[in-house]
Amino acid sequence: DQQVKQNSPSLSVQEGRISILNCDYTNSMFDYFLWYKKYPAEGPTFLISISSIKDKNEDGRFTVFLNKSAKHLSLHIVPSQPGDSAVYFCAASDNIIQGAQKLVFGQGTRLTINP
Template identity: 90%
Template sequence: DQQVKQNSPSLSVQEGRISILNCDYTNSMFDYFLWYKKYPAEGPTFLISISSIKDKNEDGRFTVFLNKSAKHLSLHIVPSQPGDSAVYFCAASDGFSGGYNKLIFGAGTRLAVHP
């Protein structure tokens, strides 16, 4: 039972354009969402997060949008750069694990940014 779904396994974008990565979730108890970025042979690194009380969070070129009614979030990267080429994981947590990071991850989307 996949509670966090990333239905696009891969995405190819031209340098300078916008990259939009999508994520859907099924558990309405999730109240905190994160995006992680992963390069080959490395661990995931935290990118950006959003609380369920917000619908948008921005950090430089990265913006995460949350649509709670649709149980959908997206990550926008503008402008996309070749160094952004990586696998992006969407993750979610609820408030029932206390303050612990019991994250539920999606399967990831591989982004390729080409010149």
């Protein structure tokens, strides 16, 4: 049972345009969501997160939107740059404050930014 799904294995975007990566989840107990970026032969690095009490969080070129009723979140990157080419993972956890933050990951979306 895949609790976190990223239905697009890959996405190709022109440099300077907006990249939109999507993620769906099924577990209504999830209260914290994160996006990680991963380059080949490296570990994932944290990009941005959002708590379930918010519906939007911005950090520079990166914005995450959360739609709790649809159990859907998206990552917007604008403008997209060649260095953004990587695999992006969506992750979720429940009980963020007291718990051990056991992350559940999506399958990842490979983003390619074309010059």
